[in-house]
Amino acid sequence: MLKTSIARSAPRTLGGARIAFRPSPFRPVNSYNQRRGYASEAEEKDVVIIGGGVAGYVAAIKAGQEGLKVACIEKRTALGGTCLNVGCIPSKSLLNNSHLYHQIVHDSKSRGIDVGEVKLNVANLMKAKETSVAGLTKGIEYLFKKNNVEWIKGTGTFADEHTLNVELTEGGERSVRAKNIIIATGSEVSPFPGLTIDEKKVVSSTGAIALTEVPKKMLVIGGGIIGLEMGSVWSRLGAEVTVVEFLGQIGGPGMDSEIAKATQRILQKQGIKFKLNTKVLSGDVSDSSISLKVEANKGGKEESLDADVVLSAIGRRPYTQGLGLDKIGLETDKSGRIIIDQEYRTKIPHIRVIGDCTFGPMLAHKAEEEGVAAIEYITKGYGHVNYGVIPSVMYTHPEVAWVGQNEEELKKAGVKYKVGSFPYSANSRAKTNQDSDGMVKFLSDAQTDRILGVHIIGPAAGESIAEAALAMEYGASSEDVARTCHAHPTLAEAVKEAAMAAYSKPIHM
Amino acid sequence: MLPTAKLLQQQRQPLIRFLGKRTTPTKIDHSPVAHPAAPSNTLPNTFATYRQAAQQHGPLNTTLGSGTIASKSGASLGPIAAPQGAYFDRSELPNRYAKLEWTAAEIEAIESGGASTIA
Numbered sequence: 001m002l003k004t005s006i007a008r009s010a011p012r013t014l015g016g017a018r019i020a021f022r023p024s025p026f027r028p029v030n031s032y033n034q035r036r037g038y039a040s041e042a043e044e045k046d047v048v049i050i051g052g053g054v055a056g057y058v059a060a061i062k063a064g065q066e067g068l069k070v071a072c073i074e075k076r077t078a079l080g081g082t083c084l085n086v087g088c089i090p091s092k093s094l095l096n097n098s099h100l101y102h103q104i105v106h107d108s109k110s111r112g113i114d115v116g117e118v119k120l121n122v123a124n125l126m127k128a129k130e131t132s133v134a135g136l137t138k139g140i141e142y143l144f145k146k147n148n149v150e151w152i153k154g155t156g157t158f159a160d161e162h163t164l165n166v167e168l169t170e171g172g173e174r175s176v177r178a179k180n181i182i183i184a185t186g187s188e189v190s191p192f193p194g195l196t197i198d199e200k201k202v203v204s205s206t207g208a209i210a211l212t213e214v215p216k217k218m219l220v221i222g223g224g225i226i227g228l229e230m231g232s233v234w235s236r237l238g239a240e241v242t243v244v245e246f247l248g249q250i251g252g253p254g255m256d257s258e259i260a261k262a263t264q265r266i267l268q269k270q271g272i273k274f275k276l277n278t279k280v281l282s283g284d285v286s287d288s289s290i291s292l293k294v295e296a297n298k299g300g301k302e303e304s305l306d307a308d309v310v311l312s313a314i315g316r317r318p319y320t321q322g323l324g325l326d327k328i329g330l331e332t333d334k335s336g337r338i339i340i341d342q343e344y345r346t347k348i349p350h351i352r353v354i355g356d357c358t359f360g361p362m363l364a365h366k367a368e369e370e371g372v373a374a375i376e377y378i379t380k381g382y383g384h385v386n387y388g389v390i391p392s393v394m395y396t397h398p399e400v401a402w403v404g405q406n407e408e409e410l411k412k413a414g415v416k417y418k419v420g421s422f423p424y425s426a427n428s429r430a431k432t433n434q435d436s437d438g439m440v441k442f443l444s445d446a447q448t449d450r451i452l453g454v455h456i457i458g459p460a461a462g463e464s465i466a467e468a469a470l471a472m473e474y475g476a477s478s479e480d481v482a483r484t485c486h487a488h489p490t491l492a493e494a495v496k497e498a499a500m501a502a503y504s505k506p507i508h509m
Numbered sequence: 510m511l512p513t514a515k516l517l518q519q520q521r522q523p524l525i526r527f528l529g530k531r532t533t534p535t536k537i538d539h540s541p542v543a544h545p546a547a548p549s550n551t552l553p554n555t556f557a558t559y560r561q562a563a564q565q566h567g568p569l570n571t572t573l574g575s576g577t578i579a580s581k582s583g584a585s586l587g588p589i590a591a592p593q594g595a596y597f598d599r600s601e602l603p604n605r606y607a608k609l610e611w612t613a614a615e616i617e618a619i620e621s622g623g624a625s626t627i628a
Contacts, residue, residue: 331553341541341552347559349541360546382533387545450524477524 045069047378048164048178050156050323053081054364055355056184057140058371064147066379071176072149073156073166078137079144081186082356083364086206089136091226093129094209094233095395102236111434120237122213129209152176158324161348180350180378183338184371185323187316187356192221195283201290201309202283205230208311214238215308219292221280224252225394227313228267232396234309235272242273242305244280244294254361254392256406256441256455263400263457266437270397275305283310318357343377344370352377366390389472393462398424398438401465404453404472407443416446420478420502424458426509427497428489435459440498442478449477449503456495464495478502 047063049056052074063070078085101120108115144151154168159175166174189204191197199207208230214237220227223245235241243250250267251260264274281293281302292305318336325332330346331339337358344352354374355367366385373383391403410417421441424430430438438458444451454468471481481499486492497506541560543550591597599606617625 329555329559331555333548339547339553340544341556342544343539343541344544345541347553347556349560349563359544359548380533381539382537384531448524471525474525474528479521480523480525483521483523 044162044177044179045071045150046178047071047180047182047375048073048156048176049182049184050164051081051184051186051355052076052079052140052151053184053186053355053367054083055186055367055371056081056182057144058368059182059184059354059375060149060371061143061147062372062375063378064144064149066375068375068379070149071152071178072144073152073154073164073176075153075155075169077153077169078134079140079151080133080137084133084137084140086209088364090129090133090209091205091229091233092395093132094125095229095397097125097128098233098236099397107434120214122211122237126210126212155322157322158328161328161351180352182344182374183320183323183346183351183353183357184355184367185319185357186367187362188319189312190315190317192280192283192312192314195285195310195312197312201285203309203311205311205313208234208309208313211309216240217289217307218242218309218311219244219290219305219307220311220313221292222313222315223247223250223274223276224313224315225392227311228263228272228394228396230311230313231272232267232270235270239309240273241271242275242307244275244278244292244305246277246279246297248277250274250276251394251400254402254406255394255400256402256453257408259400259402259406259439259441259455259457262439263394263396266398266457267396316356316362320357343383344374345377360387361390361392363390363392386473389469391465391469393465395462398435398458399461400457401461402453402455403465403469404451405443406453406455410443410452415452417443417452418446418449418478418502419443420498420500420506422494422498422501422506422509424491424494426506427491427494428508429491430459430494432489433459440464440494442481442498442502444478444502449479451476451478451481451499451502454495454498458491458494460491464492467492467495479504 046068047070049060049063049070049072052060052072056072056074057079060070060072076085080089083089101118104115104118141151152166152174153170154166154174156164156166159165162177162179164176164178164181166176168174189197189206195202197204197207199210203211205226211234214234216239218231218234218239218241220231220241220243223243227243228250231241231243249255249257249260250264268274275294277297278294279297281295283293284291290307290310292307292310293302294305295302318332318338320332320336320338325338328348328351330348330351333339338346338353340346340353340358344354344358346353352374354370356362360366369385373385376383389403391401394400407419419441421439423439424436427436430436438456438461440458441455442451443453451468451472454465454472456464467481478499482496482503484496486496497508500506501509541552541556543552596602614625
């Protein structure tokens with residue numbers, strides 16, 4: 001059948017009246033069509049993300065914002081992964097509230113505040129933590145709805161390169177096809193050989209944020225960020241905490257030696273004991289207590305340490321169990337990280353990997369950046385994550401934060417550098433707050449003055465490091481920071497003065 | 510003028526520069542290389558072999574033989590006019606195939622459901 005076609009813009013007559021159907025220059029903005037720019041007509045998804053943790057949920061929201069048809073597979077009953085449910089967020093609640101408790105008990109008198117009997121209520125402390133977590137995880141659920149992200153509650157396994165079988169939490173199975181798949185399954189606690197984690201007596205970070213009473217004695221295996229944060233919490237609440245560290249320095253990889261030593265001194269003043277260069281040989285768990293056999297690394301007398309609770313905080317490992325990577329032939333390295341290229345692609349280009357289960361530091365903010373970048377690689381073919389400028393923060397008191405390279409790394413690389421440091425004891429705000437332990441340290445290139453690394457131990461170091469990260473992202477010199485006006489009196493002035501110390505001289509020292 | 514020029518030369522040049530609105534680079538090399546945070550500088554061979562295998566039947570690796578239409582120029586394929594006795598559209602057909610004019614009787618027959626032909 002042949003149809004007569006008339007151009008839409010051609011004038012037509014209707015009931016004698018001549019009506020011009022011309023395209024109007026004032027078109028109504030069809031936001032639906034704009035959002036659906038990359039969408040497929042078919043039922044399959046544009047992107048399916050496995051894992052609703054920080055990497056996964058950020059990627060899902062970004063994909064929704066870019067107009068992709070997106071689903072996120074998460075088996076937990078709440079979104080947010082380790083960070084929101086059993087990591088960063090609940091630990092920060094405990095760190096903040098235990099610090100308040102510690103301040104009320106130990107500092108209020110010197111601040112002119114007389115308080116009566118102060119009692120700790122561990123059950124309510126945990127309730128406050130759970131309220132914070134619930135609020136934030138529900139917030140992500142709302143953001144999913146707002147950005148048209150479908151949350152498939154269940155466990156996903158690869159059926160083929162484009163299909164995932166999901167074992168649904170509520171029972172049954174569902175198959176999802178996708179043009180692009182992003183693996184963001186995160187990490188899990190590395191087990192300590194010879195010790196079985198029961199999350200009651202022998203705990204991981206997950207159990208350490210859910211103890212029902214303050215242990216009398218606590219042993220922490222591993223003096224990294226997680227060990228020191230959780231050790232701080234229970235030490236402030238009254239536990240006798242001993243940290244056993246295999247290396248000769250606390251803080252884990254990346255922390256500057258000088259800062260690590262200062263941190264150890266301050267934490268020791270707070271009552272935490274340290275056993276460095278010490279290895280744990282074995283553990284004996286009985287009904288009443290736990291006994292750890294330890295020995296100096298370089299050989300020495302075997303020693304036995306007793307505790308009510310042992311926290312195993314030796315690190316985390318990528319979690320890819322049950323994904324069925326072998327079915328599609330995806331490879332992992334020796335550490336279990338899925339191998340990817342510079343655009344997060346596996347050898348199968350439409351399957352990308354972000355967050356803890358692949359290369360780079362296991363940090364939530366790094367995972368977030370990758371979530372955004374991975375979606376941008378899909379939609380625009382270009383994303384941005386600067387792996388040289390990823391800050392690290394340890395939320396003890398005082399906080400420890402750093403970005404860029406430390407002195408040891410610069411020495412090893414043979415880079416000539418200048419050092420500028422400034423103590424918080426010379427900072428007016430820290431002094432008035434009676435919270436002046438710590439320092440800011442700038443490392444800048446000896447020739448160009450470009451900032452190579454900034455290391456802070458002090459009050460709100462986690463906030464102050466943002467300025468250093470921004471400066472480094474834009475390739476600033478220490479003079480650039482030093483010549484920027486900082487408000488007075490603020491803790492941020494210590495950053496400015498340390499920058500001044502790096503290129504010239506600080507004023508207040 | 511000279512002292513002023515000298516003073517201007519002494520002005521500090523900040524390392525920070527306004528980069529302008531970020532744009533996607535026009536030329537991006539998408540060929541896979543090792544991830545910047547990866548411990549190794551090389552990718553496993555499987556990356557290359559997978560791509561080779563995936564593309565061998567795909568458009569990227571397809572080379573057209575000399576006998577196919579795509580290998581010839583448009584002009585060499587001859588005129589685009591329909592051959593003798595063939596037409597692209599009904600309107601081009603000879604008049605005898607054209608649609609006949611409706612007569613008043615026919616229209617009436619359709620409108621009355623055929624009743625006018627009996628009456």
